[in-house]
Amino acid sequence: MGVVMSTLVRGIKLLLIIGLSMSLTGCDDPQVYGSVGVSSGYGGYGGGGRYNSSPRMRGSVSVGGRIF
Amino acid sequence: MPKLNYLLICLLVAFGAGCTTMPNLPSVTETPTNTSLPGKIIWHELLTDTPAASEAFYTELFGWEFESVGFGFASAATANYRLIRHDGRLIGGMIDQSRLDTDEDISQWVVLMATDDIERAVGVVAADGGTVFTPPTALANRGRIAVVADPQGALFALLETKDGDPLDYEPELNDFLWHELWTDDGAGAIAFYRRLAGYDLEEKAVPDDEAYQFLSKDGVPRAGILLNPIEDLPPLWSTYVRVEDPAAITARVEALGGQVLLPVQDRALGGQVALIAGPSGAGFVIQTWQPQD
Numbered sequence: 001m002g003v004v005m006s007t008l009v010r011g012i013k014l015l016l017i018i019g020l021s022m023s024l025t026g027c028d029d030p031q032v033y034g035s036v037g038v039s040s041g042y043g044g045y046g047g048g049g050r051y052n053s054s055p056r057m058r059g060s061v062s063v064g065g066r067i068f
Numbered sequence: 069m070p071k072l073n074y075l076l077i078c079l080l081v082a083f084g085a086g087c088t089t090m091p092n093l094p095s096v097t098e099t100p101t102n103t104s105l106p107g108k109i110i111w112h113e114l115l116t117d118t119p120a121a122s123e124a125f126y127t128e129l130f131g132w133e134f135e136s137v138g139f140g141f142a143s144a145a146t147a148n149y150r151l152i153r154h155d156g157r158l159i160g161g162m163i164d165q166s167r168l169d170t171d172e173d174i175s176q177w178v179v180l181m182a183t184d185d186i187e188r189a190v191g192v193v194a195a196d197g198g199t200v201f202t203p204p205t206a207l208a209n210r211g212r213i214a215v216v217a218d219p220q221g222a223l224f225a226l227l228e229t230k231d232g233d234p235l236d237y238e239p240e241l242n243d244f245l246w247h248e249l250w251t252d253d254g255a256g257a258i259a260f261y262r263r264l265a266g267y268d269l270e271e272k273a274v275p276d277d278e279a280y281q282f283l284s285k286d287g288v289p290r291a292g293i294l295l296n297p298i299e300d301l302p303p304l305w306s307t308y309v310r311v312e313d314p315a316a317i318t319a320r321v322e323a324l325g326g327q328v329l330l331p332v333q334d335r336a337l338g339g340q341v342a343l344i345a346g347p348s349g350a351g352f353v354i355q356t357w358q359p360q361d
Contacts, residue, residue, distance in 0.1 A: 032202045032215050033115055033178075034169035038223040040176030041302040042329070042351040057329045059298035061343060062336050063274055065308055065355045066246035067282075068289050 093149060093210045094137055096158060096180075101232030104184040107265035107285040109247045110233045111180035112160035112307060113225070114152075116348035117173065118325075119164040123150065125324045125346045129317060130154065130242035130309065134162065154243050158234075165348075175348035179224050179247055179305045180213070181265065186228040190214045192264045193226075204228070219260055220251055220303040236288065238359050245310035245357055248292035251303045254281065258293055267291075274336045298330070298343070311354045314342045318354075 096111045116122040126132045133153040148167045152160040165174055183189040186204045193216045194200055201223075202215040211230040217223045239245045251257040258269055258281070267283035267290065274280045282292045296303060311317050314332045321328050321344050329351055330343035339356035346352075 031169060032205050032207075032213055032225075033113075033163060033165070033174065035201045036115075036168075036170060036174050036215060036223065037172050037201070038199075038217055038221060039173055039302075040223075040304055040349070040351060041300075042345050043173050043175065043349045056331070057298045057301065057343065059296075059301075059330065060333060061294075061297050061330060061341050061353060062333045063280060064248050064250075064292060064294045064297060064306070065335055065337075065339070065341055065353065066292075066310075066357050067272055067280060067337050068360055 092137075092147075093161075093207045094151070095209045095211075095231045096227070096229060097231060097234050098158060099231075101235055103232045103235060104229075105182050105233040105236075105285075106184045107267055107283070107290050108182045108233060108236075108288075109179045109244075109291065110182045110229070111227060112152075112244060113178045113180065114160065114162045114176075114346075114348075114350055115165045115168075115178060116162060116175050116346070116350060117165045118175075118348045119150070119162060121325050121347035122162065122350075125326055126152070128324050129320060129326075132159070132242070155240060157243075159244055173349075176223070176304070176350045177307045177352055178215075179307060180227045181224055182233045183226045183228050183265070186212050186214055186226050189226045189264055190216065192260075193218070196260050196263065198260070218249075218257065218303070220253055220257060222249060222251065222303040222305055224305050239310050239357075241310055241312050243310055244307060245355055246292065246308040247290075248294055248306045248308065248353075249303070250294050250296045250298065250301065250306050252296050254293055254295055257303075258283070261291075261293075272337075276336065280337075306351075306353055308341075308353045308355045310357050312356065314340045314354050314356060318342050318344060 123134045134150045137147055137149050137151055148164050150162040190200055197219040199217040204212045204214045206212050209230055212228045214226045249257055261267055261283055267285050270284050271279040271281050282289050284290055318328045325347035327345045329345055332340050332342045335341055341353055341355045343353050
């Protein structure tokens, strides 16, 4: 009986430590985007605001947008 | 067994299982809706290589609130995910692309489209010549996600929620308002998305133009289809944010690290729009809009 209890306690400790360890390893990173290789295309206009340039796109979105 | 060995083994197990385990993201709704709205854009994720600057940009511009997620002792600090709220309502998430396994600059807003059968939807993408970047993957309480591109290369994600999709509501100022596919092949895109989500195609006359085409489901407009209105921009899903005064917004954009890509324009059907980008280069449209009676 003592051996069984001791094994049980060890098992519970093991599970608790595994749970704690997994909470510390940042396993909730959403890596689902890691294989994406598609740029939005906006970067071709100066990489956003990072270069302090002011590229303007050519076009019009006057027809688009919500109409309801 | 010495306690130190216990700890070592457990850490090895944890890191080994590590990030092959399911990401522990929360549901996209605060409370279960148990409602499926296939074809509706139900979530938005910002991939950015400038997360701190992006957070400041959207906080200052729209008053959005960012918060960490996580359920462990340290995961809230280490998780590469920040929830975005507007007036307390969950509207999206932000991911630091520099912590992803990609060398590409993929900074952009990604729309997540609801599906009630993600296996079938991914099958349609593959069969029609699209790209499946990530096959259906479980995200704990969020449900199952697949990251794909349509046959013309427009990136989006499919999400089969676990607790139901967010219900429709009237977008408030500074909230997401509308979604539109900018495509080089309207007919091809319409055929693909109708197969994907069972949309109906509708049109509305536009002054001095042919018509504005949009996809609806069960009588509810879900997304517009527009021949790519921007020169040299590849096909993409464009996200609209409702604002009160586009000029006031664009006047602040560059000081906050973003860019005005298209200045304020009058819309053919009334109101105004402008195309701007955040600090990482992720573009989106701002639009004035009044609820219909």
